[in-house]
Amino acid sequence: MSPRQFHLNAFLMGVGHHEAAWRHPRTDERAVLDVAHFQELGRIAERGKLDSVFFADGLAVGPNIARNTLAVFEPVTLLSAIASVTSRVGLIATASTSYNEPFNLARKFASLDHISHGRAGWNIVTSAGADEALNFGYDSLPEHARRYDRATEFVEVAVKLWDSWESGAIVLDPERGAFADPSKVHTVDHAGERFTVRGPLNSPRSPQGRPLLVQAGSSEDGKDFAARYAEAVFTAQRTLAEGQAFYRDLKSRPAKYGRAADDLKVLPGLVPYIADTEEQALALEQEFTDLISPDYALGQLSRMLGVDLTEHALDGPLPPLPEVTDFEGGKSRFTLVKELAENENLTVRQLIGKLGGGRGHRSFAGTPTQIADELQSWFDNGAADGFNIMPPYLPGGLEDFVEKVVPILQERGLFRTDYESDTLRGHYGLDPVPGRDAEIRAEASA
Numbered sequence: 001m002s003p004r005q006f007h008l009n010a011f012l013m014g015v016g017h018h019e020a021a022w023r024h025p026r027t028d029e030r031a032v033l034d035v036a037h038f039q040e041l042g043r044i045a046e047r048g049k050l051d052s053v054f055f056a057d058g059l060a061v062g063p064n065i066a067r068n069t070l071a072v073f074e075p076v077t078l079l080s081a082i083a084s085v086t087s088r089v090g091l092i093a094t095a096s097t098s099y100n101e102p103f104n105l106a107r108k109f110a111s112l113d114h115i116s117h118g119r120a121g122w123n124i125v126t127s128a129g130a131d132e133a134l135n136f137g138y139d140s141l142p143e144h145a146r147r148y149d150r151a152t153e154f155v156e157v158a159v160k161l162w163d164s165w166e167s168g169a170i171v172l173d174p175e176r177g178a179f180a181d182p183s184k185v186h187t188v189d190h191a192g193e194r195f196t197v198r199g200p201l202n203s204p205r206s207p208q209g210r211p212l213l214v215q216a217g218s219s220e221d222g223k224d225f226a227a228r229y230a231e232a233v234f235t236a237q238r239t240l241a242e243g244q245a246f247y248r249d250l251k252s253r254p255a256k257y258g259r260a261a262d263d264l265k266v267l268p269g270l271v272p273y274i275a276d277t278e279e280q281a282l283a284l285e286q287e288f289t290d291l292i293s294p295d296y297a298l299g300q301l302s303r304m305l306g307v308d309l310t311e312h313a314l315d316g317p318l319p320p321l322p323e324v325t326d327f328e329g330g331k332s333r334f335t336l337v338k339e340l341a342e343n344e345n346l347t348v349r350q351l352i353g354k355l356g357g358g359r360g361h362r363s364f365a366g367t368p369t370q371i372a373d374e375l376q377s378w379f380d381n382g383a384a385d386g387f388n389i390m391p392p393y394l395p396g397g398l399e400d401f402v403e404k405v406v407p408i409l410q411e412r413g414l415f416r417t418d419y420e421s422d423t424l425r426g427h428y429g430l431d432p433v434p435g436r437d438a439e440i441r442a443e444a445s446a
Contacts, residue, residue, distance in 0.1 A: 006234070006379060006415045007265055007386030007428060009092070010045045010053045012038070014072070016393035017271055017361075019300065026393050032072055035081050041395055042082035045089050048402030048417050051427040052121060054214075054234070054388070055079065059099055060131035076108045083116035084148065090424030092121035092214055098147050099127060099136045103197055109211045110162060110203040118207030118423035118432070123214040123234065124225075126151050129303060148221040153192050155213075155229050160188040162210040164200030167435045171290070175218035209433030212424045227253030231428060232265045236361045243268055243383030249424075265385040265428065267376065269361035271392050272371050274400040281365035287349045288392055295378030299350070304337050314349040361390055368404035375405075376414060382430035 010016070014035075015027040023030040031037035045053045055075035075093035084089055091112065105122075113120035126147035127133075133141045142150075155184055169184035188199035215222065215230035219339065226233045233250060237243040251261040273288075275281035302309045305321055321338055337351070344350075364374055378384040391397025409415040421427055 003415070004379070004385075006375070006409060007267060008048075008050045008415065009090075009232075009234070009267055009386070009388050010050050010398055010401075011234070011269065011388045012041050012042070012053055012055060012391045012394065012398075013390075014394070016397060018288045018391040018392040020288055021393045023291045024288060024393055026396050031394075035073075035078070037395070038073075038078055038083045039082050041398060042086045044087060044089075044395060044398050044402055046086045048361055048406045049419055050089055050389075050402070050406075050426055051386070052092050052119075052212075052424055053079075053082065054092040054121075054123065055094060056123070057094040057096070057125075058129065058132065059096060059127060060129055060135055076112055079120075080112060080115050083119065085113070087117075088119075088419045088422060090119045090121055090212065090427055091116055092123055092212070092424075094123040094125055094216075096132075097123050097151040097154040098129040098142065099132065100154075102154050102195055103161060103201070105154075106161040106201055107203050109158075110201060110206045112209055113206035113208055114203070118425070120206070120208065121212035121214055121232075121424050123216055124155065124229070125216060126153065131303075133148075144219070145221060146226055149223060150194050152228075153194050157188070157190050157192070157195050157197050159210060160190055161197070161199055161201040162205070162433075163435055164188050165205040165435075167205050167209075170204050193344040204387055205435060207432065208423055208425045209435065212428065212430070221251060226250065226264065227259070228257045230264055231425075231430065235268050237264060237268045237383070238362045240378060240381060240383055243378055244381065247383050250303075266383075267386045267388045268384050269388040269390050270375070271361055271363040271390045272364065272397070272401060272405070273365035273392060274371060274397070274404060275365075276367065278366050278370065281367065281370075285363065285365040285392075297346075301337070301348070305334060309348065312348055315344075315347050318348060318351070361388075363392075366407055368400075371405050372408040372412070373400075375409070376412065379414065 014032045015021050015029065016024075018024075021027050022032065039254075041055055046287070047302070055078060056071065057075050058071045076095065079091040079093050093109075093112070095108070109120050110124050130141045164186050166184035169180050171178040171181055185200050188197060190199070191334045212232065214232045214234060215226040215228050216234040217223075217225065218235050227250065235246060237246050247266050250264065250266055254261055254264050273281045273285040275284055298309045298312065305318075307319060307321060308320075318338075364371060375384075375387055378387075389401055391401060406415060410417050419427070423432070425432060
């Protein structure tokens with residue numbers, strides 16, 4: 001057996017990652033509003049022994065509600081429902097540091113960790129959509145650097161709040177009438193540039209101590225933030241060479257914060273189209289491409305690039321784009337899309353076809369063995385510690401991966417054949433985060 005093994009996360013979205021998935025006969029468009037659909041996806045992922053399921057989130061309806069929207073349910077709430085029908089698979093929710101408060105969010109994730117008995121993870125985002133800003137009292141999107149400055153203090157406060165209960169604070173002694181030991185529950189008294197929070201959190205210390213921390217930005221600010229806080233990074237890389245360069249860069253950064261390179265796992269996204277033959281897989285991919293609504297895709301592309309393309313000619317090249325330094329949205333995705341269009345000399349129509357499956361993440365069509373070979377190539381050649389699997393349609397795309405690809409990886413010794421832990425941190429080989437009990441007591445008595 002290989003000494004290293006994959007980490008596999010199922011990135012779930014509606015009835016599939018492809019923007020036209022809800023129009024394809026392999027899906028039931030009504031399932032986007034049915035919690036039972038998402039619960040079944042959790043059970044499928046658990047059957048495959050996957051590390052986790054993950055939901056992205058957006059705080060606006062999106063660029064063209066007439067055609068589609070990316071998120072219907074708030075993910076922490078949805079994952080609580082999935083927790084009730086699963087027992088081992090991890091549960092990762094996206095939540096924004098730009099449009100939340102540390103106390104409320106720390107409480108939500110502590111609650112999810114308790115509800116799931118230690119399976120919660122937080123994908124930390126700063127939110128890059130101008131339409132999201134308008135829903136929270138901003139006239140425009142806050143500057144990129146300013147969003148990351150807020151995120152840094154936000155996470156510091158959340159960690160303090162999770163640490164505000166010592167591990168032995170809960171007593172639950174009915175005879176003495178003792179619920180908790182007050183000497184082991186502490187205020188945090190945080191007074192910073194952006195937040196003033198007294199604490200303690202009104203949720204006891206959770207099974208993992210705190211959720212697994214995940215980050216998905218690949219800008220310079222994003223990579224430094226990940227190196228400082230994250231234990232897993234979800235990233236979009238389209239070629240092996242790009243994946244290797246990103247992997248080397250990111251792994252070089254944690255040392256600056258007193259962390260080891262292996263403390264941070266890199267999971268590139270992959271949209272797999274799986275069939276018995278390569279020809280059938282390519283034909284399946286084309287079926288989805290043919291269902292793309294150009295007006296929806298142009299709205300999505302406009303949002304990624306910060307340029308209104310809704311009336312732009314489909315069969316011409318992109319118009320001149322701003323420099324990435326002048327773009328305040330998602331810088332890494334902006335760069336990826338711009339370079340994809342330029343390097344492959346794509347028309348707008350060709351570009352939206354390539355982006356339809358995963359908004360910049362790599363798509364791959366092939367047999368189960370070809371999919372497994374592709375994953376192993378990235379894993380063995382310094383581009384990944386695991387993968388963020390993004391089924392183009394659901395539930396069938398996830399079922400095919402679990403039933404046809406996972407067994408190949410298991411036979412090669414690249415993935416677990418059974419869970420060895422009950423917690424998400426355990427799936428990553430991490431222990432529960434110990435409380436700062438002694439440190440907090442020393443501070444309180446000083």
